[in-house]
Amino acid sequence: MPGPRDERGVLAARILDVARAEFAQNGSAGTTIRAVARGAEVDPALVYHYFGSKDGLLDAATEPPPRWLDMVATTWATPRAELGERLVRTVLQSWTDDEIGPTLRAVVMTAAHEPRAREKLGLVVTRSLIGSSTLGTDESDRLRRSALIASQLIGFALMRFVWEIEPVASMPEDEVVVAISPNLQRYIDADLG
Secondary structure (H helix, E strand, C coil), X not given: CCCCHHHHHHHHHHHHHHHHHHHHHHCCCCCCHHHHHHHHCCCHHHHHHHHCCHHHHHHHHCCCCHHHHHHHHHHHCCCHHHHXXXXXXXXXXXXXXXXXXXXXXXXXXXXXXXXXXXXHHHHHHHHXXXXXXXXXXXXXXXXXXXXXXXXXXHHHHHHHHHCCCCCHXXXXXXXXXXXXXXXXXXXXXXXXX
């Protein structure tokens, strides 16, 4: 049975926290409503009540937090000379954030096998990581530069936060910024022809 009305938000948030961790760890195929309910210490019927289905739960668990979308948009407004460094710092901050990081992990881990998550990942990349960019001399140049930046940032995030491959996984943040920022800055400023 659903809990009291004032607990709805708390219970739904607890379910989503567990679901994000389950989807990130086990993908969509390995995640069950029963396992999510057990982890959230609720009845499976409550998960269905709030989210309708496993697909509805996956959809909610992989919805990027508005705070993250705002953070990315703010980053793209950084002056060009500082943009490479700011982009790297935003990735580091996002993936280590208690709310944003699990959502990003869940999206990335389910996107390979789940068309809905893959579509969501595509929208996140095109609307946020590429769409907010004002780089380039024309639309084609903007898309090219922004896509190259996104590919570097996503690849770095996978190496460090998902696959945890050394030495990238344990590099101090300032070393990461020094190592990656110049490459991003090249995509921002250099002639890519």
